[in-house]
Amino acid sequence: MQSDLILKVNDLSHSFSEENKKDFEVLKNISFNVKKGEFLSVVGPSGGGKSTLLRIITGLIKPTHGSIEVNTNKMAMVFQNFAVFPWLTVHDNIGFGLKMAGVSKKERKAIIAEKIKEVGLTGFDKKYPKELSGGMRQRVGLARALAVNPELLIMDEPFSSLDTFTAEKLRADLLAIWYKYKMTIVMVTHLVEEAIQMSDRIIIVSRRPASVKQILDVNLDRPRNNRSESFFSLLDNITSQIES
Amino acid sequence: MFVQSKKVYYTLIVAHFSHNFKIYKKWTHVLIVFCIIILPIAFILLAGQISQISTHALIIGLGLSAYRLLAAYIISLVVGILLAVILGHGKLGDFFVPVFDLFQNLPSFALIPVFVILFGYTNKMAILFIASSVLWPILFSILSALRTAKTDYNEAATIFGATGLKRILYYLIPLSFPAIITGSIVGISIGWEAVIGIEIIGLSNGIGSFLNTAAQSDKQLLILGTVTLLLLVFSINRLVWMPLLKKSQLYAE
Numbered sequence: 001m002q003s004d005l006i007l008k009v010n011d012l013s014h015s016f017s018e019e020n021k022k023d024f025e026v027l028k029n030i031s032f033n034v035k036k037g038e039f040l041s042v043v044g045p046s047g048g049g050k051s052t053l054l055r056i057i058t059g060l061i062k063p064t065h066g067s068i069e070v071n072t073n074k075m076a077m078v079f080q081n082f083a084v085f086p087w088l089t090v091h092d093n094i095g096f097g098l099k100m101a102g103v104s105k106k107e108r109k110a111i112i113a114e115k116i117k118e119v120g121l122t123g124f125d126k127k128y129p130k131e132l133s134g135g136m137r138q139r140v141g142l143a144r145a146l147a148v149n150p151e152l153l154i155m156d157e158p159f160s161s162l163d164t165f166t167a168e169k170l171r172a173d174l175l176a177i178w179y180k181y182k183m184t185i186v187m188v189t190h191l192v193e194e195a196i197q198m199s200d201r202i203i204i205v206s207r208r209p210a211s212v213k214q215i216l217d218v219n220l221d222r223p224r225n226n227r228s229e230s231f232f233s234l235l236d237n238i239t240s241q242i243e244s
Numbered sequence: 245m246f247v248q249s250k251k252v253y254y255t256l257i258v259a260h261f262s263h264n265f266k267i268y269k270k271w272t273h274v275l276i277v278f279c280i281i282i283l284p285i286a287f288i289l290l291a292g293q294i295s296q297i298s299t300h301a302l303i304i305g306l307g308l309s310a311y312r313l314l315a316a317y318i319i320s321l322v323v324g325i326l327l328a329v330i331l332g333h334g335k336l337g338d339f340f341v342p343v344f345d346l347f348q349n350l351p352s353f354a355l356i357p358v359f360v361i362l363f364g365y366t367n368k369m370a371i372l373f374i375a376s377s378v379l380w381p382i383l384f385s386i387l388s389a390l391r392t393a394k395t396d397y398n399e400a401a402t403i404f405g406a407t408g409l410k411r412i413l414y415y416l417i418p419l420s421f422p423a424i425i426t427g428s429i430v431g432i433s434i435g436w437e438a439v440i441g442i443e444i445i446g447l448s449n450g451i452g453s454f455l456n457t458a459a460q461s462d463k464q465l466l467i468l469g470t471v472t473l474l475l476l477v478f479s480i481n482r483l484v485w486m487p488l489l490k491k492s493q494l495y496a497e
Contacts, residue, residue, distance in 0.1 A: 060399050078401045087418045087495045100405030109389070116292035128494055144404065 005071060006152055006184045007057065008231035012066035013209075026052050028209040030066070036151075039178060039185045041195035044205035050188040051080075053210065054156050055188065072152050073083075076145035080157040082137040084129045084144065090116070091125040093140050097148040108220055115143040120179060129146060135166035145175065155187040159194060171198060175223075190239045196231060197224050204241050213241055262279045276483045297453050302469055305454035306476065309443065312367065312450065313435050316374035320431060323375075324382035325424070329416045332387045341387060348380040352438065356446060370450075376429040377438040385427030386455050389420040422492035429485050436477060 008046075014027040026044050026049035034040050042050050055061040057068055058077055076097065084093045092099075094115055098108045116125055119139040138158065143152055158174075159167035175198060178185060189195050195202050196218055203212045220230060285303060292299035331340040355376060363369035401415040417424075444450025451473055458465035 056398070058399075058403055075403070077400070081394075081396055083394070083400040085397065085400070085415075085418070087421060096406075096414075097404035100407075100410055130494060148404070167445050187343060193297060 004035055005033050006036045007071065007186070008069040009033070009053075009057070009067070010067045012053070012056065012063050012068065014049070014061070014063045014065070018216055022237060025209040027056075027063075027179050028211040030205075030210065030212055032203055032212060032215060034152075034184060034186060036071075036184055037182045038201060039199045040187070040203065041199035042186070042202050043190065043195045043238065043242065044187045044210055045207045046190045048205060049206050049210040050190075051102050054154050054186070054188055058154055066215070074149060074151040075154065076148050076150035076152075077156065078138070078141050078145050078158045079233055082129075082141045082161075084137050084140045086129050086243060088128075089125065090121055090129075090132070090140050093129070094143045094147050096144055101148065105148040111147055112143075115147050118146065119143040120144070120173060133166075133171060135162050138162060139173075140168060142174065142177075146181075151183055153183050153185045157183060157189055158187065160189065161236070166203060167194075173176045174198075192235055192242070193226060196234055196238070197218070197226050202238065204238060248291070253366055253420075279483060280476070280479050284472050284481055285477055287400050288468065288472050291471075300466070302454060302465070302472065304453075305449060305451045305469075306472060308449055309439050309451040310476070312370050313432070313439050314375060315371045316378050316435060316438075317428070317432060320373040320378040320382050320426070320435075321428065324386060324427070325417065327383055328386035328390060328420065333390050337387070337391060339390075344380075344383060344387070348384065352377040353441065353445075358441065360446060365446055368441075370447060372437055374438040378435040380382075381426065381430040381434060382427035385423040385430070386420045389423035390416065393419055418495075422495050424483065425488045425492045429481075429489070432480070432485075433477075477490050 009032050012027055012030040013025070015023040015025045030053065030199075042053065044050055046238055052061065054077070056063045057070070058075060059068075085096065088096065091112055094112045095108045096112060104109070105190055113126075116122055119138065119142050121139050121143060124132065124136065129140065131224045132140070142158070159170060161172065171194065185199075187195075187199070201215060201217055203215050205211065206213050218234065220228075220234070225231060275319035288299045288302055288306075292302075310394065327340075327344070331337065351374070352488045356373060359369045359373045359376075363372065397415075397419065401411060438457070439450065440452035444456045447453055451469065455466060455469050455473075458469055
């Protein structure tokens with residue numbers, strides 16, 4: 001693999017087989033590359049198999065056809081419904097990946113403290129997820145992922161279960177974190193605006209089975225003005241492609 | 245390296261469980277243990293003093309029965325957790341859960357003759373027999389917790405590196421903690437039935453045997469024994485299980 005690439009998806013197809021039912025194809029002939037340090041979004045209709053794509057990239061699911069090449073072993077994921085463990089405090093949730101990797105308690109503490117500050121959870125470290133709002137829980141999910149210092153951060157509709165204001169705030173915070181660390185981010189979303197606002201490149205996928213319709217560069221200056229003419233023309237372009 | 249990591253795991257296990265039991269502040273913990281033992285005994289002694297009957301046999305009997313139940317419970321808990329986390333999920337679980345269900349449906353009292361043939365009329369026989377009834381509610385409670393766990397949690401645990409023994413210690417056991425508590429509450433209550441049953445049927449000591457004998461000779465002792473037993477069961481429920489149940493509610497989202 002070229003050294004500037006972190007992920008290569010080669011002709012990937014996937015079907016779920018269920019007993020007594022016809023195989024159910026969710027991904028079809030998907031190929032794309034991801035460069036180191038880029039922010040890539042995958043947009044497409046809801047329920048179109050985008051999450052399956054992410055689960056194949058992270059190795060949770062073995063694809064029925066095609067292959068994935070990943071050029072890093074430092075990967076982390078942020079989930080749509082947060083998936084923070086209800087039996088752990090904010091502090092321990094954030095430190096979960098570090099603990100599994102065998103990082104010493106002292107080191108863990110320092111990293112956790114740093115991440116708590118970065119995602120804006122100061123003062124919440126002793127709280128349990130049950131006591132937090134959705135936005136706060138997703139901050140925990142984000143901090144847990146950042147704590148393992150990922151080179152590739154996978155995000156599955158990270159802002160879709162949040163209200164608009166919370167999501168907007170969290171998007172801004174994520175971008176600030178991304179500017180600082182420049183890790184690679186692959187994000188799946190069905191919100192076109194969100195994809196344009198954040199990413200360097202956008203992959204538009206079709207309705208099930210998902211296949212790549214178009215890959216386009218977002219050549220807008222950062223920080224992006226989501227009320228500008230060029231923003232809207234891109235938005236219209238992508239939206240019409242998804243709907244067609 | 246191996247020895248070192250083994251040591252680390254041991255300390256981790258201890259750290260993990262001590263974390264779960266923080267609901268008891270040091271002094272309340274001591275107080276609770278104290279109450280469970282002191283309360284029933286004080287009651288027996290006081291009642292014995294007033295009614296002028298010898299209560300020595302009652303204390304010994306109650307202690308022996310409690311010991312049998314505790315031993316059986318610990319065996320059931322360990323076996324239940326191991327069976328559930330090792331065989332209970334995924335494809336293995338699809339095969340083993342029906343098998344467990346088959347065994348669960350065997351009436352445990354029907355197994356007494358088998359246990360007696362294997363172990364004679366011994367303490368060991370009693371403990372294993374009791375464990376054979378206590379195991380099932382604990383096992384099935386954990387199984388249902390593991391099998392209905394959100395896919396999200398499973399995936400997050402995998403992605404953040406919880407594999408092998410670490411997965412069991414830091415993911416599967418905490419995940420099933422509320423189920424372990426509810427399973428234990430049901431298991432212990434079934435366990436008391438099994439203790440009393442086996443002591444009446446197959447043994448000549450313990451509280452079951454004591455009550456059985458008292459029923460035929462001294463009605464005062466029977467009443468005293470029954471009330472003491474109820475008091476013990478009640479205090480264990482209030483002082484051990486209720487706080488743990490409350491703690492486990494924190495785990496639910």
